[in-house]
Each structure stands twice: as C-alpha cells, then as structure tokens.
Amino acid sequence: MGEVSGRDRTARGTAARKQPARLGGGFWRLWWANAINSVGDGAFNAAMPLLAVTVTEAPQQVAFISAAGYLPWLLVSLPAGAIVDRYDRTTLMWRCQAVQAVIVAAVAVVTVAGAVSVPVLAVAGFLLGCLQVVITNAAQSVLPQLVPAGLLQRANSNQYVVQTVGESSLGPPLGSVLFTVAAALPFGVDAASFVLSAALLATIPKSIADHAARRSSVRAEVAEGLRWLGNHKLLRTLAVLLGVNTFCNRLGVATLVLYATQTLHLSERAYGLMLVGEGAGSLLGGLVNVRIARRLGPLRALAVALAANSAIYAGMGLVPDGAFLGVMLALCGFVITVSSVVTVSLRQEVTPGALLGRVNSVFRMVGWGLMPLGAVAGGFVARYLGLRAPFLIAGGVRGAALLLALPLLIAETHAMREGESENARSLR
Secondary structure, eight states: OOOOOHHHHHHHHHHHTTSOOOOHHHHHHHHHHHHHHHHHHHHHHHHHHHHHHHHOOOHHHHHHHHHHHHTHHHHTHHHHHHHHHHSOHHHHHHHHHHHHHHHHHHHHHHHHTTOOOHHHHHHHHHHHHHHHHHHHHHHHHHHHHHSOGGGHHHHHHHHHHHHHIIIIIIHHHHHHHHHHHOTTHHHHHHHHHHHHHHHHHTTSOOOOOOGGGGGSOHHHHHHHHHHHHHHOHHHHHHHHHHHHHHHHHHHHHTTHHHIIIIISOOOHHHHHHHTHHHHHHHHHHHHHHHHHHHHHOHHHHHHHHHHHHHHHHHHHTTOSSHHHHHHHHHHHHHHHHHHHHHHHHHHHHHSOGGGHHHHHHHHHHHHHTTHHHHHHHHHHHHHHHOSSHHHHHHHHHHHHHHHHHHHHHHHHHHHHHHHHHHHHHHHO
C-alpha cells in the first residue's frame, strides 16, 4: 500500500477508457437525491446566518455558530470513515438524512416559538455537521461502485454542478426570500428536501461490500487508513494544502454576512442574491473542468486554480460594493470547483475501494478539520482588524501554502507525463 506513480495512474486511466461510457441508473438516483437536497441546503445556508444575526451581531458569536457546523470534520471524521467502510454506504446516507430532517424541523419549530439562541443554533449546526461527515464520505466512497473508473471525473463534475445549482444558485435566493416572509420557512423546506432525498437513496441497490475488515477493531481500521494516506506523498500533500485553504476559506467567509450587510450595506434579500454569484461560477466550473484538466493536466489545473483563488480572496477584501463582491464570489466558485473535482477524482482513482472510506475520512479530517479554527480566527480578526481583514489575510496565507507545495506538484506532473509517454510508446 505505497504510493501510486504517474505511470500506474496512466495505465489505469487507459484501461478505464475502454469501459462503457454510461453512468447508470444507480448514479442518477444519487444525482437526483443530491439535486433535491442541495436546494434545501442552499436555503438553509442562506437563512442560518440571517437567523444568527437576529440573535447577535457580535462577530465572535456569529463565527462560533459557523464553527460549530464544521467542528465534526475534526472530531468525528476518522471513526466515520471506518463506519463507511463497514456498512452499506447508501443505507448510511439515507438514514443520516432522515435524522437531519428531524433536526432541521426542530430548528423551524424553535424559530416559530421564538426560542432561538446562540447555543441552540450552535448545537443544531454541530449535530447536522456530524451527520454530514458520514453522508459526504459515503457519497464519495460509493461513487466508484456506481460508475466505471474512467467516468469518475464526469460523474464528480455532474455531482458538483447539481450541488452548485442547488446550494448556490437556487437555494440561497429562495432561502433569503422565504426568510423575509417567515424565518422558519427555509428550515421547513430543508427538512422536506432531506425526506425526499432519503427516499430516493433508499431505492439504490445495496453495494457488495467487503466486510472482512469487521474482524478488526475500529481503532485498527482507522490506523490502516492513516498509514495508507501517510505513505502516499501526493495525497498527503494535497490533504495538507486543502487544510490550509479551507482554514482560510472559513477565516474569510465566517463573517461574510456581517461584511455584506454592515460594510457593504446589503439587504437580507440582496445578500441571498449576491450568493448566486458563487453558484454561477461553480456551475461554469463544473461544466468545463473536465476540458481544463485534459488540456492542462490535472495537477497543473489544480495549481492554477489554487493560485487564482489566493488572488481572488485578497480581492474580496478590497471590493467597493456588493456587485463586485458577487463577481469575486463567482470567480471563487469557478476555481474551487475545478480544484475540488480534480482532487476528489484523483483520490478515488488511486485509493483501493476497501480503504476509500477511511482514506476519505483522513483526507477530510486534515483538509476540513481546520475549518472551525478558521471560523473562530475569522471572528477575532474581524473584531480587532475590521471586516475586510479576514479576506486579505486569507489570500496571503493561501498563496504562501501553494508556493511551498508547488515543487511536489511539478514533480508529480512530470511523472504523470512520463508515464503517459511510455504508455503511448507501448501501444504503438
């Protein structure tokens, strides 16, 4: 279980291209479930910070609510990966979504009752986050079981596109408009989306899983995933790079609602519409990322996207109004989608199926575990340096991290090209 060279990846990709170019019915049920739930999540994501602002306008407390939703990636990601490798992945997904529906419905009830508080929102966000850790891991781990290996990038792109449309284009304006009508409405919509999505996921046939790992303890299984990722130089580096970038992401956007409404003077409705910019950019990124990766090569495309994002984050802290911020969010959504699809597809291609849940969990723990710390840091930076400062600092840190990782990305790019050239010669 060591590293996979560029030559091995090329050979695997060549074999995969001979497989039928069909995504299959199981994938499309997963796609529709994602589509429905993403609209509800988009409404929730727009309404949650607006509801938080009705309780408190202190940047630290708003950031604390945001951090609570991402803390599970640090605390429960590793055991969640072992669970995903032990049990049927689609069953885990629909059961977790059913519980999420209950939690979001409870938030709607508490809102109607006028009992909303910072602790209530933080606890709800934390519980939803714990369940989302399992769902996200299971969704990425089950995908190679539903589609041929050569279609993983296309399948991931399709998932990102529909998720982007729901979470960033349709959901946020719907959530902000519903919030102005009645604060509980967006949460009711999200609860309903969880129910419908869970019902669809329950119809996907159970996968044939290798349950031999059940003879080991959860601790031993987690340790196996840690060792595998630790021994894989490229994925290990990408995980650390992702961790720095997501830390910076939360550093910037944890107080975005305050930046938009107080510094740029946007209304609640305009705030939701502004978020559509990110969705539009992400949608475009999802549609063209396969072509970009083919033209530049996956690792070069990743490096270019990360470099662009560091400049974009700095620019977000300098914009004069909400329209410019919407444009910057669109650019940010575009490059994040390109880098995310490349990273996820590469991880799915090189990781053994029986280990994918655990490797995903370690990758996500490193990559997303710093997000709550970034959100808390963003609150303090905004409090003492102003609401523009988090974006400026985030852009600088992202750029420095990429410069440190660049030599390895260049070396791996050369290895992949050499593997492709040798494989082409062998086919002559």
